[in-house]
Amino acid sequence: MDAKTCLQKLKYVGVLAFATVDEYGNPQIRNISAVHYEPEAMYFFTAKGKAFCRELINDGRVQVLGYTKYKEMIRLSACAVPVCDEEQPKYIDMIFDEQPYLYNLYPDNTRMLGGMVFKITDAQIEYFDLGVNPIFRETYTIGKKRTVFKGYNIANSCIGCGKCADNCPQHCIEKGAPYKIQQNHCLHCGICFELCPVKAIENVGSK
Numbered sequence: 001m002d003a004k005t006c007l008q009k010l011k012y013v014g015v016l017a018f019a020t021v022d023e024y025g026n027p028q029i030r031n032i033s034a035v036h037y038e039p040e041a042m043y044f045f046t047a048k049g050k051a052f053c054r055e056l057i058n059d060g061r062v063q064v065l066g067y068t069k070y071k072e073m074i075r076l077s078a079c080a081v082p083v084c085d086e087e088q089p090k091y092i093d094m095i096f097d098e099q100p101y102l103y104n105l106y107p108d109n110t111r112m113l114g115g116m117v118f119k120i121t122d123a124q125i126e127y128f129d130l131g132v133n134p135i136f137r138e139t140y141t142i143g144k145k146r147t148v149f150k151g152y153n154i155a156n157s158c159i160g161c162g163k164c165a166d167n168c169p170q171h172c173i174e175k176g177a178p179y180k181i182q183q184n185h186c187l188h189c190g191i192c193f194e195l196c197p198v199k200a201i202e203n204v205g206s207k
């Protein structure tokens with residue numbers, strides 16, 4: 001798996017959930033299918049008058065979520081920016097030609113009057129496959145985005161009691177000094193964190 005394949009899979013999913021943050025700090029989410037994909041970028045259309053557009057202009061942070069029929073979750077975290085004015089018509093036409101139903105929503109020239117295309121070129125992509133045993137997860141990036149680790153780590157203060165490994169639902173904790181979590185198979189359930197008698201397991205980042 002890699003970032004390009006994740007974008008391809010999102011393309012096949014078609015309708016994605018886009019989450020933003022509004023002016024009051026509240027989460028806002030909606031489904032978007034007006035998307036054009038490139039090997040390492042994503043372009044999407046919205047109307048200038050929509051709250052979604054204002055949130056992207058004012059804040060820019062966006063998470064895009066897709067779930068495939070094979071039980072793969074793909075989440076992209078990024079800042080979206082508007083495509084430059086000169087290139088707006090090109091990308092608007094590209095997205096409308098790929099998604100012809102949009103001509104029904106914005107006939108004639110109204111797509112140019114009311115529409116705006118944003119691009120995502122720097123992003124972190126989390127891939128999470130729930131359909132395999134043990135589960136598989138990995139994180140990739142596109143553009144200048146750097147990976148931010150999220151999950152659980154075992155510190156040197158581990159006393160090797162084995163309680164975490166015995167109770168891990170994915171059997172992804174290896175014996176050692178200290179014990180070690182196989183990050184690619186960790187569910188982030190937190191059971192090990194709760195059970196460790198010496199608090200040697202740390203939770204890094206948000207879930």
Ligand code: SF4
Nearest residue numbers: 158159161162164196
């Ligand atoms: S439960 Fe804590 S101390 Fe015991 S093996 Fe796991 S990490 Fe180490």
Ligand code: SF4
Nearest residue numbers: 168186187189190192
């Ligand atoms: S968070 Fe859950 S899945 Fe991950 S190592 Fe701990 S118990 Fe196992």
